[in-house]
Amino acid sequence: GAGVSQTPSNKVTEKGKYVELRCDPISGHTALYWYRQSLGQGPEFLIYFQGTGAADDSGLPNDRFFAVRPEGSVSTLKIQRTERGDSAVYLCASSRTNTGELFFGEGSRLTVL
Amino acid sequence: ELKVEQNPLFLSMQEGKNYTIYCNYSTTSDRLYWYRQDPGKSLESLFVLLSNGAVKQEGRLMASLDTKARLSTLHITAAVHDLSATYFCAVDRGAGSYQLTFGKGTKLSVIP
Numbered sequence: 001g002a003g004v005s006q007t008p009s010n011k012v013t014e015k016g017k018y019v020e021l022r023c024d025p026i027s028g029h030t031a032l033y034w035y036r037q038s039l040g041q042g043p044e045f046l047i048y049f050q051g052t053g054a055a056d057d058s059g060l061p062n063d064r065f066f067a068v069r070p071e072g073s074v075s076t077l078k079i080q081r082t083e084r085g086d087s088a089v090y091l092c093a094s095s096r097t098n099t100g101e102l103f104f105g106e107g108s109r110l111t112v113l
Numbered sequence: 114e115l116k117v118e119q120n121p122l123f124l125s126m127q128e129g130k131n132y133t134i135y136c137n138y139s140t141t142s143d144r145l146y147w148y149r150q151d152p153g154k155s156l157e158s159l160f161v162l163l164s165n166g167a168v169k170q171e172g173r174l175m176a177s178l179d180t181k182a183r184l185s186t187l188h189i190t191a192a193v194h195d196l197s198a199t200y201f202c203a204v205d206r207g208a209g210s211y212q213l214t215f216g217k218g219t220k221l222s223v224i225p
Contacts, residue, residue, distance in 0.1 A: 004155075035213075042117075042201050042215030043156070056212065091156070101146070102213065104156040 002026075004105035006092050012111045013082055021077040021108045025094030032075050033102060034067055035091040043091055049075060082112045115140050117204050119216035127224050129191050134219045136185040136202035144205035145185045146213065147176050149198045156201065160187075192223045 005024040013019055025032050031050055035043035045059040049069045057067070064082075069075040079086055089109045093102040116139040126132050136145070144163055148156040160169045162178035162185060169176050173196065175188045185202055199220045203213040 033213075040217070042203070042217050043213075045212040045214070048212065059212065093156075101158050101161050103158065104148075106155040 004092055004094055004103055006090075006105040006108050008108055009106065010109045010111075012113065014113050015082060015084060017082050017112075019079045019082055019110060021079075021090050021110070023075045023077070023092030023094075023105060025073065025075070025092070026103055029094035029096050029103070030072070031095045031097065032069060033093040033095075034075070034077050035093065035104075037089045037091055037107070039088075046077070046090075079110075082110075084112050086110060087112045115142070115204060115206055115214045117202060117214050117216040119200075119202055119219050121219060122217060123220050123222075125222045125224060126189075126192050128193055131191065132189050134187040134189070134200055134202075134221075136187070136216055138183050138185075138204045138214075140206070141180070141183075142204045142206060143180060145178050146203045146205070147185070147187055148201045148203065150201065150218070151198050159200075189221075192221075194223045194225055197221055197223045 007022045033048050034046040036046055037043040047067050048056045052069055052072045064080045067077045089107040091104050091107045093104045095102050118137045120135050146161055147159040149159050150156045160176040165180040167178045173190045178185045199218045201215050201218045203215045
């Protein structure tokens with residue numbers, strides 16, 4: 001596609017449930033990033049993929065968060081046992097190289113009730 | 114820990130006026146980025162500054178980078194209403210790190 005595509009755009013779930021958020025990067029971009037943006041804040045880094053492997057997952061807040069990119073294109077961010085504090089907009093970005101300009105998707109807004 | 118501070122956080126200005134947004138960061142970095150975000154929308158890349166003294170201009174916006182002072186500025190010339198948005202600066206730690214650390218953003222409102 002022309003840009004980074006994220007689904008769903010909105011997700012409302014109950015505390016304790018499992019959630020998956022999907023990111024389809026720009027075709028040909030090898031680097032993929034997940035960020036989380038809380039209201040009134042700048043995005044915070046979660047995890048970075050170069051190809052299929054997670055090159056840096058140091059931003060994942062705890063072991064309830066996990067992300068995969070099995071074929072080096074689409075990535076899924078998985079959140080287990082969701083908590084109210086997980087509510088935020090989850091942004092995905094991709095870049096052609098690992099030091100290039102990042103192109104962001106419109107985000108998935110997660111609300112945990 | 115890398116910290117990125119923007120000021121002001123809120124800016125209300127009249128059309129036609131000039132203003133500067135400042136971005137200070139706490140550790141050495143040679144790469145700084147400016148993004149624009151409209152409400153409910155994605156972040157749009159404005160400028161990528163890759164070296165000390167870099168200056169880039171696009172329309173009414175001009176960005177500069179002073180790596181020695183750890184300071185970047187985003188200058189707005191003759192503001193128009195369409196520039197109303199939130200502007201973020203972000204710093205790459207470099208040295209093999211691919212994380213961007215973002216400032217809190219500057220919410221700009223341009224009043225007709």
